Amino acid sequence: MTVFVIRRLLQAAIVVLLMSMIVFFGVNVVGDPVDMLVSPEADQAEIARVIRDFGLDRPMHEQYWYFLKGAASGDLGNSFIFGQPALKLILHHMPATLELAFTALLMAILIGIPLGLYAGLYPDRGSSKAIMAGSIFGFSLPTFWVGLMLIMIFAVWLGWLPATGRGETATFLGIEASLFTRDGLSHLILPALNLALLKISLVIRLTRAGAREAISQDYIKFARAKGLGTGRIVGVHLMKNIMIPVVTVLGLEFGSLIAFSVVTETIFAWPGMGKLLIEAILQLDRPIVVAYLMIIVLLFVVINLVVDILYSLLDPRVRLGEQGA
Amino acid sequence: MTATLSVTGLHTHFFTRAGVVKAVDGVDFQIAPGEVMGLVGESGSGKSITGFSIMGLIDDPGRIVSGSIRLKGEELVGASDEAMRAIRGNRIAMIFQDPMMTLNPVLRIDTQMVEAIRAHERVPKRDALARARDALGMVGIPAPEERLRAYPHQLSGGMRQRVAIAIAFLNEPDLIIADEPTTALDVTIQSQIIHEAQSLCKRTGTALVWITHDLAVVAGIADRIAVMYAGRIVEAGGIDAVIDTPLHPYTVGLLGSVPTSNRRGERLTQIPGMPPNVLNLPEGCAFRERCPRAAAACHAQPPIAEPRAGQVVRCFHPHGQEASR
Amino acid sequence: MTDGTLPIPKAQSPFRRFASEFFESWIARVALFTLLAIIVLALAAPWITPQDPYDLAQVDVLDGRLSPGSEAFAGYTMWLGSDGAGRDLYSAILYGLRISLAVGVASGVIALIIGSLIGLFAAYAGGRIETIIMRLVDLQLSFPAALTALILVAILGKGIDKIIIALVLVQWAYYARTVRGSALVERRKEYIEAATCLGLSHGRIVMRHIMPNCLAPLIVVGTVQTAHAIALEATLSFLGVGLPQTEPSLGVLIANGYEYMLSGRYWISVFPGLALLLTIVSINLVGDRLRDVLNPRLSK
Numbered sequence: 001m002t003v004f005v006i007r008r009l010l011q012a013a014i015v016v017l018l019m020s021m022i023v024f025f026g027v028n029v030v031g032d033p034v035d036m037l038v039s040p041e042a043d044q045a046e047i048a049r050v051i052r053d054f055g056l057d058r059p060m061h062e063q064y065w066y067f068l069k070g071a072a073s074g075d076l077g078n079s080f081i082f083g084q085p086a087l088k089l090i091l092h093h094m095p096a097t098l099e100l101a102f103t104a105l106l107m108a109i110l111i112g113i114p115l116g117l118y119a120g121l122y123p124d125r126g127s128s129k130a131i132m133a134g135s136i137f138g139f140s141l142p143t144f145w146v147g148l149m150l151i152m153i154f155a156v157w158l159g160w161l162p163a164t165g166r167g168e169t170a171t172f173l174g175i176e177a178s179l180f181t182r183d184g185l186s187h188l189i190l191p192a193l194n195l196a197l198l199k200i201s202l203v204i205r206l207t208r209a210g211a212r213e214a215i216s217q218d219y220i221k222f223a224r225a226k227g228l229g230t231g232r233i234v235g236v237h238l239m240k241n242i243m244i245p246v247v248t249v250l251g252l253e254f255g256s257l258i259a260f261s262v263v264t265e266t267i268f269a270w271p272g273m274g275k276l277l278i279e280a281i282l283q284l285d286r287p288i289v290v291a292y293l294m295i296i297v298l299l300f301v302v303i304n305l306v307v308d309i310l311y312s313l314l315d316p317r318v319r320l321g322e323q324g325a
Numbered sequence: 326m327t328a329t330l331s332v333t334g335l336h337t338h339f340f341t342r343a344g345v346v347k348a349v350d351g352v353d354f355q356i357a358p359g360e361v362m363g364l365v366g367e368s369g370s371g372k373s374i375t376g377f378s379i380m381g382l383i384d385d386p387g388r389i390v391s392g393s394i395r396l397k398g399e400e401l402v403g404a405s406d407e408a409m410r411a412i413r414g415n416r417i418a419m420i421f422q423d424p425m426m427t428l429n430p431v432l433r434i435d436t437q438m439v440e441a442i443r444a445h446e447r448v449p450k451r452d453a454l455a456r457a458r459d460a461l462g463m464v465g466i467p468a469p470e471e472r473l474r475a476y477p478h479q480l481s482g483g484m485r486q487r488v489a490i491a492i493a494f495l496n497e498p499d500l501i502i503a504d505e506p507t508t509a510l511d512v513t514i515q516s517q518i519i520h521e522a523q524s525l526c527k528r529t530g531t532a533l534v535w536i537t538h539d540l541a542v543v544a545g546i547a548d549r550i551a552v553m554y555a556g557r558i559v560e561a562g563g564i565d566a567v568i569d570t571p572l573h574p575y576t577v578g579l580l581g582s583v584p585t586s587n588r589r590g591e592r593l594t595q596i597p598g599m600p601p602n603v604l605n606l607p608e609g610c611a612f613r614e615r616c617p618r619a620a621a622a623c624h625a626q627p628p629i630a631e632p633r634a635g636q637v638v639r640c641f642h643p644h645g646q647e648a649s650r
Numbered sequence: 651m652t653d654g655t656l657p658i659p660k661a662q663s664p665f666r667r668f669a670s671e672f673f674e675s676w677i678a679r680v681a682l683f684t685l686l687a688i689i690v691l692a693l694a695a696p697w698i699t700p701q702d703p704y705d706l707a708q709v710d711v712l713d714g715r716l717s718p719g720s721e722a723f724a725g726y727t728m729w730l731g732s733d734g735a736g737r738d739l740y741s742a743i744l745y746g747l748r749i750s751l752a753v754g755v756a757s758g759v760i761a762l763i764i765g766s767l768i769g770l771f772a773a774y775a776g777g778r779i780e781t782i783i784m785r786l787v788d789l790q791l792s793f794p795a796a797l798t799a800l801i802l803v804a805i806l807g808k809g810i811d812k813i814i815i816a817l818v819l820v821q822w823a824y825y826a827r828t829v830r831g832s833a834l835v836e837r838r839k840e841y842i843e844a845a846t847c848l849g850l851s852h853g854r855i856v857m858r859h860i861m862p863n864c865l866a867p868l869i870v871v872g873t874v875q876t877a878h879a880i881a882l883e884a885t886l887s888f889l890g891v892g893l894p895q896t897e898p899s900l901g902v903l904i905a906n907g908y909e910y911m912l913s914g915r916y917w918i919s920v921f922p923g924l925a926l927l928l929t930i931v932s933i934n935l936v937g938d939r940l941r942d943v944l945n946p947r948l949s950k
Binding site for chain 3 (some may be wrong): 015018019136137139140141142143144145148149151152155156163167255256259260263264266267277278281282293296300304315
């Protein structure tokens with residue numbers, strides 16, 4: 001297990017390095033690095049100073065080395081608009097995004113698994129077919145449009161829930177989140193549901209496919225032959241087998257939840273790092289964009305690592321296979 | 326003394342879109358306590374469906390259409406789901422064909438054994454574990470304590486089948502249905518398993534239905550034998566009688582195709598043709614299209630006859646009866 | 651299960667067999683019809699709309715934010731209402747569809763060509779080159795397409811050409827993976843070996859023997875990816891980083907209507923949204939059916 005983790009950590013480090021290279025050269029080759037470092041209003045002297053200070057007259061590989069050194073010490077430049085370190089700004093907005101993404105993930109699990117299980121256990125019922133048709137729509141509908149519809153229906157027409165903002169937050173167990181207040185929760189529901197919709201559809205499909213496959217397996221029939229009740233068969237024998245692919249895929253999809261929160265946060269004016277990114281792009285605040293990218297890459301690598309470990313914990317065949325190797 | 330199991334006029338049909346499959350179409354037999362009955366037939370003859378009918382594990386679109394299954398006098402056909410669940414694994418247990426598939430791959434052996442006990446009895450977990458360990462020891466598994474903590478994939482096929490047999494015997498059932506339990510195993514393991522199962526039955530007084538397509542296996546274990554063809558029992562009787570003096574042409578054909586040591590050098594015979602299409606069974610004797618003895622009379626359903634004491638046959642022209650004709 | 655009812659093979663061209671199988675499903679029929687109708691409407695927009703939304707002379711700000719069914723100053727009825735600038739929504743939607751479809755199809759076709767060539771090259775080259783290319787593909791596919799596209803347009807800037815480049819860069823990997831996958835399967839088959847033995851040139855083997863066998867999966871992936879590209883472009887435009895106001899695709903129209911939504915003027919966003927929805931769903935349904943028909947192994 002230790003060897004396994006160390007090997008995966010090494011792989012992760014290589015990916016981060018590779019991505020930092022892509023980000024760095026993408027910005028330097030495709031975009032103009034001076035744009036990145038100097039605010040658009042700067043004069044010639046300022047530009048010349050920056051070029052000298054940041055070593056932009058040096059060869060590319062040396063520049064990359066400086067970039068890496070800065071990144072390693074947490075320095076990814078200052079935001080033009082806010083004048084603060086970009087990394088600090090991103091980290092400041094991260095909790096709101098994580099809260100949104102986790103809530104959406106939770107919704108995907110709590111809504112998707114029961115529906116998928118039902119559709120898998122009773123595939124011929126009309127309600128199951130309706131669930132599956134719904135999941136096809138969930139895949140096809142663009143997130144931003146669903147967000148608009150949610151606002152229109154629940155905020156404008158029905159007036160049940162607020163349309164924008166994060167609402168009150170409270171601190172619980174050292175975590176500040178809107179989950180813990182009534183007002184915050186009411187602000188959270190719509191954006192989280194919007195973000196979750198695609199994943200709910202995905203979980204429904206995965207769970208249904210898993211249930212359909214598992215149900216025809218001998219071990220389920222054997223479990224019935226042992227006289228186990230339906231609850232135990234579905235809850236333990238079936239679920240444990242279905243959960244392996246669902247957890248794996250959902251874990252990997254968590255990254256895409258964070259990515260899609262860019263859209264959701266913009267629609268619902270949710271003060272997360274996605275909204276920050278869009279504003280940075282619109283205002284050409286490039287240090288923020290670079291910082292966001294590096295954070296996202298790091299996040300993805302960590303998520304992949306965690307999912308791999310989680311997967312090996314869930315599936316005894318993988319876990320012990322690694323030990324034997 | 327009442328029979329452990331008595332099956333009369335069992336009809337199990339499958340109502341598929343393509344038509345009604347009469348998988349079991351009038352099966353009668355009885356088993357006394359401690360008796361081993363071999364249920365022999367080709368694949369598709371309905372022998373496994375007979376087993377699943379007794380277990381109450383026939384799923385849609387299948388249904389027991391008519392007939393009676395009595396366990397120690399208690400009617401099982403039409404019993405409630407909960408009543409059947411309480412019987413399964415407790416009073417009737419089942420062993421499946423492929424040991425690689427019958428144990429749930431993501432649950433440890435102890436979990437799968439303990440749940441089989443606790444589905445039927447309120448036992449403290451520790452006592453259930455002790456019983457599980459004893460059961461593993463009983464089927465000849467070395468170091469049972471260790472095996473309990475193993476996952477199925479860590480055991481060999483023969484080991485896994487022993488575990489399945491141990492699970493079947495856990496609650497000291499009245500009857501065990503073994504559905505081709507040795508087909509997937511090596512020949513040497515086969516004979517060990519057969520021996521194990523046989524001696525356990527004798528010791529505990531458990532009746533055993535041994536479903537197989539392999540006459541050689543049945544000859545080594547069964548007291549009585551029933552030969553199935555196209556959903557019906559075509560011949561039944563004591564093991565020696567049926568093997569030495571078979572009556573039905575199908576039994577004769579089956580015996581002729583078994584390579585045994587006392588016929589060295591002799592050509593193996595073949596039963597011509599294919600098993601009948603279960604969707605479209607011919608009127609009358611289902612075997613007549615492959616039968617060397619078929620005649621016009623075979624277009625009617627042959628009645629059950631008992632030309633010799635204790636040996637019944639469903640045929641107009643049984644073997645060994647020419648002299649008396 | 652079709653045992654026993656196997657149809658007697660008739661002397662039918664593969665295309666006719668494929669077509670008749672495709673049309674067996676009523677959902678596929680409806681979806682294809684809808685899609686064709688959308689394409690025809692978009693192409694015919696200049697001739698069938700009462701207003702050219704680009705022509706400032708025809709747009710009257712006094713007509714702004716009219717509800718569906720109102721009469722425009724110029725005398726025609728605005729069945730779907732008008733937007734904030736006084737554009738007839740029906741006309742704007744059809745013109746918007748043109749742009750959305752053009753971006754989706756153009757990026758799809760370019761990505762298909764580039765991706766297929768890279769995938770073919772990887773499969774044919776094998777060895778380290780293949781490993782490097784496929785690692786790159788895996789790496790790119792492990793990041794959400796929406797995020798990659800967003801970053802690309804952030805670097806490249808606004809404009810119809812920029813967004814097509816961004817979409818191509820996002821999508822090529824899907825095609826490369828698809829083509830390489832089926833090319834690998836074909837490469838191992840004996841007829842390729844036979845062709846090599848006959849001394850056919852590499853180019854000829856790839857183009858005449860391997861490529862045709864990659865066609866079925868390519869068509870399926872191409873359909874789904876085009877729907878994806880249209881949705882992605884709409885998303886980017888909605889976020890304000892895609893197409894500029896001068897090239898109002900459906901996403902831009904929806905974004906324009908967003909500010910009026912909270913005041914109850916739903917139609918400015920909803921109708922372009924419905925048009926977008928209908929387009930994407932019908933392409934996806936056609937793609938689903940194509941997958942079922944072209945590759946029975948993938949269905950269920």
